[in-house]
Amino acid sequence: MDKQNENxxxxxxxxxxxxxxxxxxxxxxxxxxxxxxxxxxxxxxxPLVYVVMNGGLxxxxxxLPKLNFPLEVAYLHASRYGHALNGTLLDWRVRPTQDLRxxxxxxxxxxxxxxWTLQAILEYFKSEGAADVxxxxxxxxxxxxxxxxxxxxxxxxxxxxxxxxxxxxxxxKGYWRNAPGIYALKGH
Numbered sequence: 736m737d738k739q740n741e742n743x744x745x746x747x748x749x750x751x752x753x754x755x756x757x758x759x760x761x762x763x764x765x766x767x768x769x770x771x772x773x774x775x776x777x778x779x780x781x782p783l784v785y786v787v788m789n790g791g792l793x794x795x796x797x798x799l800p801k802l803n804f805p806l807e808v809a810y811l812h813a814s815r816y817g818h819a820l821n822g823t824l825l826d827w828r829v830r831p832t833q834d835l836r837x838x839x840x841x842x843x844x845x846x847x848x849x850x851w852t853l854q855a856i857l858e859y860f861k862s863e864g865a866a867d868v869x870x871x872x873x874x875x876x877x878x879x880x881x882x883x884x885x886x887x888x889x890x891x892x893x894x895x896x897x898x899x900x901x902x903x904x905x906x907x908k909g910y911w912r913n914a915p916g917i918y919a920l921k922g923h
Contacts, residue, residue: 746910749901749920756895757917762797762873762903765892769871770801772890773841778804780839780867785831787856788812790845793904793912794873798843806841809833813856825855836864845904846874847891850882873903874917899923 757765784806786795791810799808812828840860844853853870860868871890878897895917901907902914911918 742908743910746907749907750911750914750918752921753901753918754898754921755916756898756900756919757893759915761893762916765873766797766801769798769873769890769892773798773871774802774804777806777839777841777869778802781805781807782839782841783807783809783833783835784841784843785860786810787842787844787853788829789912790904790906791843794845794871795843797903798871807833811856814852825852825859831860831863835860837866839867840865840869842868842870844870844872844888846876846900847872847881847886847888848876849880850886853888854882854886874900874905876900893917 784795784799786792786808788810789812795808799806809831810829811831813825814828842853842856842860847853847870853872857868857870869890870888872888873892875887875891875894876897877894896919898919899907900917900919901911902916902918904912905917906912907920
């Protein structure tokens with residue numbers, strides 16, 4: 736069996752054995768609550784919404800239609816260099832292209848795990864002159880290893896246990912971003 740088929744079989748087995756922590760109905764309720772909170776705070780601010788690829792793609796696709804106000808959408812793709820504790824060095828695969836000066840910006844991502852990359856992205860937008868930079872995540876992973884104590888996104892859909900998660904944008908070895916709920920890898 737070639738490596739691609741091996742990975743596919745592994746992904747199928749992971750899903751078959753996974754624990755469903757949050758089902759699709761609970762995700763939808765969380766998305767509705769996220770949309771209501773974002774609308775209450777940003778509807779009149781002409782926001783520029785940046786989707787963090789690849790994880791934020793599913794969140795954006797499910798959340799944006801629930802935001803019934805004018806907004807602009809763009810995307811970025813960044814990861815942190817190395818494993819240093821300093822989260823400010825980003826490897827930009829796709830940089831922001833819009834003029835950020837004096838704009839309200841909302842960053843959408845799938846999960847706030849440790850938060851180093853999100854922190855660096857937020858700092859970048861502030862340094863580029865954005866007037867207000869906010870973040871929204873579907874999942875806040877419960878643990879104390881955040882980039883700084885008490886770190887949270889401005890808007891959070893669900894708090895979930897500190898396990899290896901996939902679904903709703905999060906992947907297992909590149910697979911299952913499309914799963915409609917939040918799943919935890921068996922034993923992790």
